Amino acid sequence: MRASGKRVRRVTCDRNILRNGAPESVSRSLIGATFEKPKRWGKWLICATDRPALIFHFGMTGRFVWSGDDPEPHPHDRMTLEFSDGELRYRDQRKFGGVWLAGAHEVGDILGPLGPDALEVTEDEFIARLERRRGSIKAALMNQKVLAGLGNLTVDESLWQARIPPRKKASSLSKRELSAIYRACQKVLRDSSKEGLVPAKRTWLTGARNRSDRRCPRCHSGLERATVSGRTTFWCSRCQ
Numbered sequence: 001m002r003a004s005g006k007r008v009r010r011v012t013c014d015r016n017i018l019r020n021g022a023p024e025s026v027s028r029s030l031i032g033a034t035f036e037k038p039k040r041w042g043k044w045l046i047c048a049t050d051r052p053a054l055i056f057h058f059g060m061t062g063r064f065v066w067s068g069d070d071p072e073p074h075p076h077d078r079m080t081l082e083f084s085d086g087e088l089r090y091r092d093q094r095k096f097g098g099v100w101l102a103g104a105h106e107v108g109d110i111l112g113p114l115g116p117d118a119l120e121v122t123e124d125e126f127i128a129r130l131e132r133r134r135g136s137i138k139a140a141l142m143n144q145k146v147l148a149g150l151g152n153l154t155v156d157e158s159l160w161q162a163r164i165p166p167r168k169k170a171s172s173l174s175k176r177e178l179s180a181i182y183r184a185c186q187k188v189l190r191d192s193s194k195e196g197l198v199p200a201k202r203t204w205l206t207g208a209r210n211r212s213d214r215r216c217p218r219c220h221s222g223l224e225r226a227t228v229s230g231r232t233t234f235w236c237s238r239c240q
């Protein structure tokens, strides 16, 4: 993040975006604070400073914009941190995300019982966390207490790449199948973090799910669609 190692000169924020205090408390706590290197954990970003930390949850549409790359402020800028060489703006169109101010011992309480970050977990731990879960493999992968950072599109894409049906019981999968899901998740997460979203490649399920004919890019059968674990889910019943 562009703010690492820099001191905050000024903070402005929307009344509603700070979830655990009044906007003035951010200025009071952070003016003069120096940002350390942030740590990502699932959809959370923990920005420690030499004072309290700022914790961001990006929701569906939240992101950072650096004023050097995009000088014009925007009506969806919910929080602006001013440094000597520019401004870091937290822009969120739909306000599903949020920002928390956290003292040294409060970070864990705010994040709750999150599982390990899906991009950093080892294959052995990934398998151990999933192999005894009751319920579908999709529900287990989406559960942030099991693994943090897997969203609906990432899970559908990974299961399609690993050829595992989303409604299959997690506990019925073999180690080999869970290992295939692990490799697919890592690949999808890496490609997504480069682009900032799950890429809608022609050869991926994600590229097919929004098209009108919705055919499997691998075998060209029509895709199945159902609500699984509360979310719209696509899969191919022929190759998954």
Ligand SMILES: [Zn+2]
Pocket (backbone or CB within 6 Å): 216, 217, 218, 219, 220, 221, 236, 237, 238, 239, 240
């Ligand atoms: Zn198929």
